[in-house]
Amino acid sequence: VASERAEIEAEIDESPRRRSTTLTRDDIIEAARRIVALVGVDGLTMRRLADDLGVTPMAAYHYFTSKEQLLDAVGALVVREARDADRGAALLSWDERIRSNAHTTFHALTAYPGLATFLLDRPISRDLRATPGISVEEFEQAGFSRDEAQLAHATFHTYVFGLVSMETRFRPLKRGRKPDSDAILINVGVDEFIDYGIDVLIAGIRAQRSHPS
Amino acid sequence: VASERAEIEAEIDESPRRRSTTLTRDDIIEAARRIVALVGVDGLTMRRLADDLGVTPMAAYHYFTSKEQLLDAVGALVVREARDADRGAALLSWDERIRSNAHTTFHALTAYPGLATFLLDRPISRDLRATPGISVEEFEQAGFSRDEAQLAHATFHTYVFGLVSMETRFRPLKRGRKPDSDAILINVGVDEFIDYGIDVLIAGIRAQRSHPS
């Protein structure tokens, strides 16, 4: 088996990722995901994608009508993975689930530079709607009125995406180094900042509920 | 004078915006701003910009080293205008100033499709840092500790930009028509939603201050 492997590898040493049979939709999404993780959305070109797959630039167009739709699929995959990584929080209270989802969504999307801002310019998908980690219906079950549930849900959605889309600005916080002049100035780490923001939102939503205008 | 004007206009009827003397930096920024307002960031090309100015595509490169730097200047201009539109709020309390700034920033940036998401991917400028409508120092003067002031400031900054960058998704809310499937579902208008979010943040920040962890 070892010699067989070596033989194959020698044969294909110039085509980076050879698939066994024919190209599939998932092959393309996976290759695109790898490239985005490596060089960001701006670094993904249909020609580089084709090179990595060992095909011609036009091959992907048999599975996706445009580059935008391919990136939509990559975005849906990443967001779905973030949601799955959050399954352990399913039984917690709504506030703890939101906190957990904010962290996982942030760390998932920041691994793919430019993906969050790409998604922000696109129509919202069902996958994206699940982003705050809690649905409108679940807010209602937690005792919110229909209007309050929608408002609270949209507010969390807005904040979490605001958080994610400013990823580059939080980068200097991740290391212990002194802040760059172009960074947001906070003396704490990213996770502490996320916790603070979530605490603020949770406390604020509770206060809005008990003191209706 | 009138006949002179007519003569000139007849002569240049195919070059849309003729400047009187030589090109200036502000001429270029203004033309770029117009194009972005009309067709969005994606619709701005150096060739179209040159056409509108009646020059060659390379002329702008004498004033800006890249298209990105030109867009930075446009973004700074728009954000500065939003801040100036907010001068009337300068004497209000910090919470009312933040509310006012959230509304003006949202409406200013949504007039330029794609500009908010472009700015999110760029290093932060001094103009952008003024976006929440209140500085870290002013939070301190309002009685917050240095750490609390930084956190509160960054939280507002994050929320307001989250709000602005999701502009396209709030669009169905602006008219009375039934929501598209790709819109965030809220039964209220954009301004009511902004007020709700700001109320939540203000109440939450107050609660965080009185109940330190």
Add this chain to the structure above:
DNA sequence: ACCTGAACACCGTTCAAGT
């Protein structure tokens, strides 16, 4: 200093053709 003209090195994508 200010701007032009031509070209380079890319893009995403259409289109007709191959198997």
Add this chain to the structure above:
DNA sequence: ACCTGAACACCGTTCAAGT
């Protein structure tokens, strides 16, 4: 159905040259 090959219609930008 699945993929190729060549081309089209663009981009931002470099570079040398004009005035």
